[in-house]
Amino acid sequence: MPRIFLSPPHMGTDEAAFVTEAFDTNWVAPVGPHVDAFEAEFAEYVGAKHAVALSSGTAALHLALRDHGIGPGDKVLVSDLTFCASVNPILYEGGTPVFVDSERESWNVDPNLVEDAFRARASGGNQFKAFVPVHLYGQTVDMDPIVSLCEQYGVTIIEDAAEALGATYKGKSPGIFGRAGIFSFNGNKIITTSGGGMLVTDRSETAQHVKKMATQARDQAPHYEHSEIGFNYRLSNLLAGVGRGQLRVLxxxxxxxxxxxxxxxxxxxxxxxxxxxxxxxxxxxxxxxxxxxxxxxxxxxxxxxxxxxxxxxxxxxxxxxxxxxxxxxxxxxxxxxxxxxxxxxxxxxxxxxxxxxxxxxxxxxxxxxxxxxxxxx
Structure with a gap:
């Protein structure tokens, strides 16, 4: 019997044409027209002002946390029921994760427990620097109470929507309720670029900084000038072509x-x-x-x-x-x-x-x- 995989890629009709176009025009470098178009089309789909195409959802979360300034001594609240990629980037930056349990209605993070955690931190004067709610298995977190609580206690939201592209929360896409949202195009996701991710944000300064960090943090200069640590996290033009075709059939x-x-x-x-x-x-x-x-x-x-x-x-x-x-x-x-x-x-x-x-x-x-x-x- 042929193998039935858990969640295999499912290609449409446009992906190969976009990739062929990249070959025909010799745009096979890490950036190019498909990257720009994929970012614009994705931002429009989810309702964000900016999107930055990256090598993975993990890279997107890492750069979102780094852009926010997470570092040693900073505690980050994060959903307990998730994959380790929701947590590892916190440790990359020296932060400390604190896990919060689910509620049964959606299997996602329990807003009541979030409120308890924020209140307890406020009384001790050491509030969480960020909260990473994870939208699980294609279902969104109940974001209204989360947004309200984070505004009340001054906690920044960075949404992990890696598993929830195409889902809705009260008619809106996940990933657009906080400082930044991240998505994954891993091979097992609902659409794929074989490997890749996207960061979305309404903050132009965040989009510009993330794009810079993802290209080895190269400063504006004719030579290679670097004033901060960067990473090699950009999505290739070839894979962005796959993503454009996949987005059309999402x-x-x-x-x-x-x-x-x-x-x-x-x-x-x-x-x-x-x-x-x-x-x-x-x-x-x-x-x-x-x-x-x-x-x-x-x-x-x-x-x-x-x-x-x-x-x-x-x-x-x-x-x-x-x-x-x-x-x-x-x-x-x-x-x-x-x-x-x-x-x-x-x-x-x-x-x-x-x-x-x-x-x-x-x-x-x-x-x-x-x-x-x-x-x-």
Missing amino acids: DERVDARRAVFDAYVDALGDLPGVEFMPEAPWGRNTRWLTCLTLQPDAFGATPEEVRLALEAVNAEARPVWKPMHLQPIYKDYEFIGGDVSSDLFARGLCLPSGSSMSPADIARVVDTVASTHHAIA
């Missing part, structure tokens, strides 16, 4: 992934012990990945048993993100909250969710999950 990809999710819910939603990731009332989830939780006593199998059953039929599934406070590398950092993120990890599973899945692919996954339940229950 809305179709969202619709396709939501259709995959709906098919799973229709086929598996009534099984005992199965609960799919809810869609929060404040926006539209892209269903980048279809995620569910299992109650083993009711379902008759653990998430790991289901994952192995899917692997046996050559279908890739993965556990929900392991919370940051449970990661060995972060075990000594502060965690605020209870057991929501750890429970979602313990009982969660991500099913194959690609926008190019065929009805036969979906049926193979559905039949395997259902038969696992019947075989063990």
Whole structure:
């Protein structure tokens, strides 16, 4: 049986033409017309004034934090239920992450816990310098209370929207509610440039500084002059061409992934012990990945048993993100909250969710999950 990947790339019809154009015009260097066009088109899509195309979402977050001046002694609040790339850039700059738990309505960060954390810091006179809310699995954080709290306590928002391109929060794109927002075009994302990312901001000074830092922080001079540390983080013109083609089909990809999710819910939603990731009332989830939780006593199998059953039929599934406070590398950092993120990890599973899945692919996954339940229950 052919492999069913968790979230493979899905190419459209324009990507190859844009890449061919780059070859035909010899614009294969790190910058070029496709980079400029991709930035402009992306900024327009999400509703930001500026966009800077970078080599990864991690690079975008790193430069956003550096532009804000994060350094040793600065504490940064960050969602606990996420991938390590949301946290590592804080450590790159010598900052200290503090993890905050999820709420069950969206699986995203709990605004009530954020308020508790801000209030406790305010009383001690050592407020967080930034907050990195992570929009998880294609669903946005409830941003209104977050924005209000950050304004009240003077905390800067840098949004990690790596998993949520195409989602909406009250009709708006994620990534535009704070100082900067970051997106990822990794190969498993809803659209891809094979590897790449984007930083968006309404601050022209941030966009200019990030662009400078991403090109080795070269100063304006005919020779190579450097007055600050820089990085080699710019996206290539070739990959930007891929991104332009992918952006044109983004809305179709969202619709396709939501259709995959709906098919799973229709086929598996009534099984005992199965609960799919809810869609929060404040926006539209892209269903980048279809995620569910299992109650083993009711379902008759653990998430790991289901994952192995899917692997046996050559279908890739993965556990929900392991919370940051449970990661060995972060075990000594502060965690605020209870057991929501750890429970979602313990009982969660991500099913194959690609926008190019065929009805036969979906049926193979559905039949395997259902038969696992019947075989063990």
